[in-house]
Amino acid sequence: MRAIFIAVGSELLDLDRIDTNSLYVARRLREKGILMDMKVVVGDHMDHLSWLVKKSCQRAQLVIISGGLGPTEDDITREAVAAALKKKLVFQESIVADLQKIFQRRGMAMPEINTRQAFVIEGAEVIANPAGTAPGLYLTEANCQVLLLPGPPNELVPIFEDVFARHIAPAANYFIYSRTFKLTGISESEADASIADIYRKYRNPLTTILASPGVIELHFLGRSKNSDEEARKLTDELAEKVRDRLSRFIFADKDVSLPEVIVAELKRRQFTLAVAESCSGGGLGNLITNVDGSSEVFLGGVIAYANSLKTGLLGVTAEVLNKYGAVSTQTAQAMAVGVKRLCGAAIGLAITGIAGPGGATPDKPVGLVHIHLHAADDDKGARQLFSGGREAIKLRSEYAALNLVREHLKGLDNQVS
Amino acid sequence: MRAIFIAVGSELLDLDRIDTNSLYVARRLREKGILMDMKVVVGDHMDHLSWLVKKSCQRAQLVIISGGLGPTEDDITREAVAAALKKKLVFQESIVADLQKIFQRRGMAMPEINTRQAFVIEGAEVIANPAGTAPGLYLTEANCQVLLLPGPPNELVPIFEDVFARHIAPAANYFIYSRTFKLTGISESEADASIADIYRKYRNPLTTILASPGVIELHFLGRSKNSDEEARKLTDELAEKVRDRLSRFIFADKDVSLPEVIVAELKRRQFTLAVAESCSGGGLGNLITNVDGSSEVFLGGVIAYANSLKTGLLGVTAEVLNKYGAVSTQTAQAMAVGVKRLCGAAIGLAITGIAGPGGATPDKPVGLVHIHLHAADDDKGARQLFSGGREAIKLRSEYAALNLVREHLKGLDNQVS
Numbered sequence: 001m002r003a004i005f006i007a008v009g010s011e012l013l014d015l016d017r018i019d020t021n022s023l024y025v026a027r028r029l030r031e032k033g034i035l036m037d038m039k040v041v042v043g044d045h046m047d048h049l050s051w052l053v054k055k056s057c058q059r060a061q062l063v064i065i066s067g068g069l070g071p072t073e074d075d076i077t078r079e080a081v082a083a084a085l086k087k088k089l090v091f092q093e094s095i096v097a098d099l100q101k102i103f104q105r106r107g108m109a110m111p112e113i114n115t116r117q118a119f120v121i122e123g124a125e126v127i128a129n130p131a132g133t134a135p136g137l138y139l140t141e142a143n144c145q146v147l148l149l150p151g152p153p154n155e156l157v158p159i160f161e162d163v164f165a166r167h168i169a170p171a172a173n174y175f176i177y178s179r180t181f182k183l184t185g186i187s188e189s190e191a192d193a194s195i196a197d198i199y200r201k202y203r204n205p206l207t208t209i210l211a212s213p214g215v216i217e218l219h220f221l222g223r224s225k226n227s228d229e230e231a232r233k234l235t236d237e238l239a240e241k242v243r244d245r246l247s248r249f250i251f252a253d254k255d256v257s258l259p260e261v262i263v264a265e266l267k268r269r270q271f272t273l274a275v276a277e278s279c280s281g282g283g284l285g286n287l288i289t290n291v292d293g294s295s296e297v298f299l300g301g302v303i304a305y306a307n308s309l310k311t312g313l314l315g316v317t318a319e320v321l322n323k324y325g326a327v328s329t330q331t332a333q334a335m336a337v338g339v340k341r342l343c344g345a346a347i348g349l350a351i352t353g354i355a356g357p358g359g360a361t362p363d364k365p366v367g368l369v370h371i372h373l374h375a376a377d378d379d380k381g382a383r384q385l386f387s388g389g390r391e392a393i394k395l396r397s398e399y400a401a402l403n404l405v406r407e408h409l410k411g412l413d414n415q416v417s
Numbered sequence: 418m419r420a421i422f423i424a425v426g427s428e429l430l431d432l433d434r435i436d437t438n439s440l441y442v443a444r445r446l447r448e449k450g451i452l453m454d455m456k457v458v459v460g461d462h463m464d465h466l467s468w469l470v471k472k473s474c475q476r477a478q479l480v481i482i483s484g485g486l487g488p489t490e491d492d493i494t495r496e497a498v499a500a501a502l503k504k505k506l507v508f509q510e511s512i513v514a515d516l517q518k519i520f521q522r523r524g525m526a527m528p529e530i531n532t533r534q535a536f537v538i539e540g541a542e543v544i545a546n547p548a549g550t551a552p553g554l555y556l557t558e559a560n561c562q563v564l565l566l567p568g569p570p571n572e573l574v575p576i577f578e579d580v581f582a583r584h585i586a587p588a589a590n591y592f593i594y595s596r597t598f599k600l601t602g603i604s605e606s607e608a609d610a611s612i613a614d615i616y617r618k619y620r621n622p623l624t625t626i627l628a629s630p631g632v633i634e635l636h637f638l639g640r641s642k643n644s645d646e647e648a649r650k651l652t653d654e655l656a657e658k659v660r661d662r663l664s665r666f667i668f669a670d671k672d673v674s675l676p677e678v679i680v681a682e683l684k685r686r687q688f689t690l691a692v693a694e695s696c697s698g699g700g701l702g703n704l705i706t707n708v709d710g711s712s713e714v715f716l717g718g719v720i721a722y723a724n725s726l727k728t729g730l731l732g733v734t735a736e737v738l739n740k741y742g743a744v745s746t747q748t749a750q751a752m753a754v755g756v757k758r759l760c761g762a763a764i765g766l767a768i769t770g771i772a773g774p775g776g777a778t779p780d781k782p783v784g785l786v787h788i789h790l791h792a793a794d795d796d797k798g799a800r801q802l803f804s805g806g807r808e809a810i811k812l813r814s815e816y817a818a819l820n821l822v823r824e825h826l827k828g829l830d831n832q833v834s
Contacts, residue, residue, distance in 0.1 A: 011625070013443060013453050018435060026430060036430050038459040038469065048454050055472055208431050275699075275720065281706025282692075282699030285720040289698025290808055292774055300722035303692065303702040309717045309760060313730075343726060357709055391707055 001173060002060040003029055003036045006052060008067035008077050009151060010043035021066045021149070021156055028164060033174030033223045034062065044074045046083070053084035057144040062168065064160075067151030069134035071114040077148055078137070082121045085141050089119040095126065099133055124148075127162055131155045138163050145171070174223040177231035179239045183216040183249040184258055185403045191216050191246065198241050205235045213392045214399025215258060216249075218242060251406055258402050259287045259294075265409050266297040266347075273405070274343035275301035276314055276335035278326065278352040279369065284398040299343045304335065314338030327352050327364055332372035332381055340374050347408065348374045351401050353384075355393045369397045373404040378411065380404060418590060419477040420446055420453045423469060425485035425494050426568060427460035438483045438566075438573055445581060450591030450640045451479065461491045463500070470501035474561040479585065481577075484568030486551035488531045494565055495554070499538045502558050506536040512543065516550055541565075544579055548572045555580050562588070591640040594648035596656045600633040600666040601675055602820045608633050608663065615658050622652045630809045631816025632675060633666075635659060668823055675819050676704045676711075682826050683714040683764075690822070691760035692718035693731055693752040695743065695769035696786065701815040716760045721752065731755030744769050744781055749789035749798055757791050765791045766822060768814050772807045786814045790821040795828065797821060 005026070007019040022039045029036065037060060042048050049068070056063045068077030082089050095118035096110075103110040117134055120126055127136035134150040136159035147163055149156045183191060188211035195218075199207040205222035220242075222235030243250065251261050266273060275284050282303045288294050302313050307326055310316040316334040324330040332350045340348025353369030360366045365385070372381035382404065386396040422443070424436040439456045446453065454477060459465050466485070473480045485494030499506050512535035513527075520527040534551055537543055544553035551567040553576035564580055566573045600608060605628035612635075616624040622639035637659075639652030660667065668678050683690060692701050699720045705711050719730050724743055727733040733751040741747040749767045757765025770786030777783045782802070789798035799821065803813040 013456065018440075023435075030431075035460075037462070037465050038457055039430065040455055040457045042455040043452075045454070051476065052455065059468065208428075277699065277702070277717075279706075280703070281711075281715070281717075282694065282702025282720065283706070285694070285699025285722070286697070286703045286811075289696075289700070289722065289772075289811070292807060294698075295722060295776075298698070298722050300694075300698075300720035300726045302719055303699065303717035305702070305706065305712060305715050305717035306760070313719075313759070342730070343723070355706075359712075390709060394703075394706070 001034050001062055001171065003034050003062040003064065004056045004060040005036055005039040006049075006056065006063065006065045007039070007041045007151075008044065008049060008065060009041075010045075010074075012041045012067075013043050019066075021151070021153060024153070024157065025064055025066075025160060028160070029062075029168075030221065031176055031178060032169050032172040033176040033221075034168070034172050044068060044076055046076045046080050049076065049080035050083045053081050053146075057085065057141060057146065061143055062145045062147075064147045064149065066149045066156055069117065069136075069148060069150045071111070071116050071133065075116070078119055078121060081137075081146065081148060085121070085139075085146070087141075088122045090122050092118050092120045092126065095120070095135060098128065098135075102133055121148075127159050129155050130158055136160075136163065138167065174225060175228045175231040176221065176223055177228065177235045178219065178221045179235055180220075180253060180255065181218045181239070181243065181246070181250045182252040182256070182258070183218065183246060184214060184251055184399050184406075186216060186246070186249045187211075188216055191218070191249070195242050195245050198245070199238060202238055205238050207238070213388065213395035218246075251403075257291070258399060258406070259291050262402055262405050262409075263288065263291045263294045263297060265406075267293070269409070269412075270297075271346040272297055272299050272344075273347045273349060274299045274339045274345035275401075276339035276348065276350040277301065277303050278305060278310070278335070278350075279355045280351045280353075280394050280397050280401075281305055283394050284349070284351060284401055287398055287402070299345050301339050301343060310335060313342065315341070325364065327354055327368055327370060329370055329372070329381055329383065332370035333374065333379070336372040336374035336379075336381075346375060347405065349401050349405060350374075351397050353386075353393070353397055355390045355397075357390065367393050369393070369400070371397065371401045371404055373401075373408055375408060378408050380408065418451050418479055418588065420451050420479040420481065421473045421477040422453055422456040423466075423473065423480065423482045424456070424458045424568075425461065425466060425482060426458075427462075427491075429458045429484075430460050436483075438568070438570060441570070441574065442481055442483075442577060445577070446479075446585075447638065448593055448595065449586050449589040450593040450638075451585070451589050461485060461493055463493045463497050466493065466497035467500045470498050470563075474502065474558060474563065478560055479562045479564075481564045481566065483566045483573055486534070486553075486565060486567045488528070488533050488550065492533070495536055495538065498554075498563065498565060502538070502556075502563070504558075505539045507539050509535050509537045509543065512537070512552060515545070515552075519550055538565075544576050546572050547575055553577075553580065555584065591642060592645045592648040593638065593640055594645065594652045595636065595638045596652050597637075597670060597672065598635040598656070598660065598663070598667045599669040599673070599675070600635065600663060601631060601668055601816050601823075603633060603663070603666045604628075605633055608635070608666070612659050612662050615662070616655060619655055622655050624655070630805065630812035635663075668820075674708075675816060675823070676708050679819055679822050679826075680705065680708045680711045680714060682823075684710070686826070686829075687714075688763040689714055689716050689761075690764045690766060691716045691756045691762035692818075693756035693765065693767040694718065694720050695722060695727070695752070695767075696772045697768045697770075697811050697814050697818075698722055700811050701766070701768060701818055704815050704819070716762050718756050718760060727752060730759065732758070742781065744771055744785055744787060746787055746789070746798055746800065749787035750791065750796070753789040753791035753796075753798075763792060764822065764825065766818050767791075768818050770801075770803075770810070770814055772810045772814075774807065784810050786810070786817070788814065788818045788821055790818075790825055792825060795825050797825070
């Protein structure tokens with residue numbers, strides 16, 4: 001099945017606005033083996049959109065359009081699709097009644113302008129919008145399914161899911177099974193190099209590698225014309241081979257973040273954590289506290305950007321700073337020990353490095369970072385040399401520090417077993 | 418002039434990869450008054466791309482295509498465009514010589530496969546690629562300019578800029594002048610409501626409002642058929658009216674961030690800053706230390722997530738915590754005073770609040786945040802109620818705290834004058 005996604009809205013062409021609806025829809029379609037041929041962003045222009053819908057319906061079997069269903073003059077999707085398919089717009093009294101109820105609940109009279117939303121393309125199914133005023137519309141024309149969705153994501157999702165379950169997924173040609181691994185402590189090129197000989201042998205499952213600073217994602221998507229079971233078997237075969245190679249870097253096999261994994265594991269063990277941050281400047285604490293419920297295990301810590309705070313608060317000695325420098329194993333270790341004691345935490349975690357672009361010395365380049373973990377029964381650190389700009393180096397440092405915690409907790413498991 | 422942008426690459430349709438080249442190109446075109454009709458992402462499929470290019474050239478006067486110019490079998494842009502325009506591909510020996518030189522500089526022999534990059538659409542101008550192997554191609558067909566660009570942004574930009582300067586900008590119909598205001602301390606709807614009666618009167622300049630947590634951007638784009646000066650006059654007329662209404666919220670009239678503005682201003686005055694963060698968890702320090710050179714003015718501070726650190730390190734008394742609670746004016750003030758003293762900074766800045774989704778009480782809802790600034794000659798705070806999810810509430814708190822610093826520094830100016 002060929003699918004085309006069209007996002008309508010001049011604001012999406014302007015400056016740096018990004019259409020995120022297509023990402024959601026692409027992911028859901030992909031789960032049923034429907035791959036998008038193309039996606040288009042088009043402004044609120046009657047003739048552009050009408051032309052595009054006409055051409056798309058001649059080409060694809062599924063055309064999904066988001067946006068432009070509001071009540072104002074700018075909202076031209078209904079008219080443009082009707083024109084493209086040479087259909088009439090018909091006024092549907094029952095929609096007006098529904099709209100009036102919505103406004104009544106809000107304690108308002110319905111503005112006259114909203115009656116525009118009661119015009120429906122003839123032959124289309126009207127799908128109620130539980131979160132807003134614009135209903136969705138679904139119709140089939142010749143060999144093409146056409147779906148009109150409101151633009152706001154919270155309105156789009158429930159309407160899409162309804163039509164997806166009833167009309168789109170049943171028409172999909174494939175059974176699909178997907179798996180995901182999330183990795184840290186390895187670069188994209190290292191991960192690719194270590195498994196390329198395995199996954200390149202397979203066109204099915206399809207393998208995708210996504211990289212962001214500190215985290216690599218591996219996605220495997222197996223398809224079968226015959227059964228769910230066959231799709232699963234195909235996917236598992238490849239995924240397990242990959243897992244054998246990369247298991248020590250895999251921190252999750254579902255869509256959770258590394259901070260979420262760490263916070264959950266600390267909760268389970270009732271361990272507390274404190275951080276001492278130099279070059280990351282608070283970014284590590286920020287990542288951890290983005291996790292809902294992190295306050296149960298995260299005490300806080302010290303942003304020791306100036307050396308005076310490394311000595312004054314964390315107890316790094318002037319001797320260590322002078323002899324080894326602020327970016328050194330010794331300073332990182334003293335920071336971890338210091339913050340653990342200062343905060344009364346089970347684990348102290350420290351980062352010190354050179355995020356650049358300034359601050360490098362002949363023997364300490366931009367990107368050099370020392371991370372360190374100190375706990376009652378463990379003391380470990382790592383020296384890293386990261387590439388990228390200032391923000392990427394900070395992020396990579398934070399993920400590397402979190403990975404130390406992960407390794408520490410795994411080490412405890414191994415001692416037990 | 419009608420423009421269509423086409424990004425080629427199956428990886429751009431996959432999962433959550435985003436085409437950023439179109440954002441760059443759209444901004445540059447816009448500066449010459451050329452607005453994009455639509456932008457398209459299409460996979461590496463010969464027939465899809467060829468169809469799309471053919472239809473686009475029938476419709477637009479400028480078609481810009483990025484990606485698919487590499488040496489492998491997947492790279493089909495040259496072939497697809499040639500097919501769409503019914504042109505031949507011709508082998509150009511001089512390109513092979515250029516490619517051989519590039520590989521020679523890398524100390525390698527040119528792989529045979531790279532000879533594919535020496536095929537050129539007949540009649541096209543070849544534009545050398547200073548950063549990679551794929552040359553750009555430019556041709557005009559009937560009434561349409563067609564530009565083929567390599568996908569990696571560092572290769573795309575110089576080739577685009579060359580063709581933009583020589584062929585595209587001179588053909589633009591308009592003179593253009595744009596201005597930007599960046600605001601903080603005001604919501605998107607408040608900003609819109611306070612200036613809608615002004616800017617809605619103008620179709621030229623075009624006004625765009627962009628919102629992200631903590632920062633609102635206003636963009637004005639004036640066009641003139643006659644002169645640069647007329648475009649500037651039109652833009653200035655509207656921009657100055659808007660500035661009169663919103664001046665106290667405007668922190669910049671160019672593309673700089675609020676942390677950059679604050680760091681620059683602190684440097685100029687040789688003031689140092691320290692932070693005490695509860696609900697923001699390090700995010701404020703993170704924003705500040707994303708600014709290159711922030712170490713000159715930012716000392717660091719305390720992430721006082723646990724109340725034990727608010728008392729133990731910052732000197733918030735148990736009495737204040739018990740009587741007013743951790744999220745209160747009194748606690749925020751004591752945190753600002755405490756961190757200023759602890760770090761020996763000129764300015765202490767504190768955040769305490771409820772980022773949610775848990776932690777609310779009947780009189781303290783999710784989104785309630787107290788921020789506070791303490792300096793030798795100033796002490797001010799604010800109670801805020803922010804909407805959004807956990808991360809948005811954290812970010813809004815951080816920008817509100819930075820805005821306190823901005824107001825503090827502006828207050829010093831006013832005392833002097």
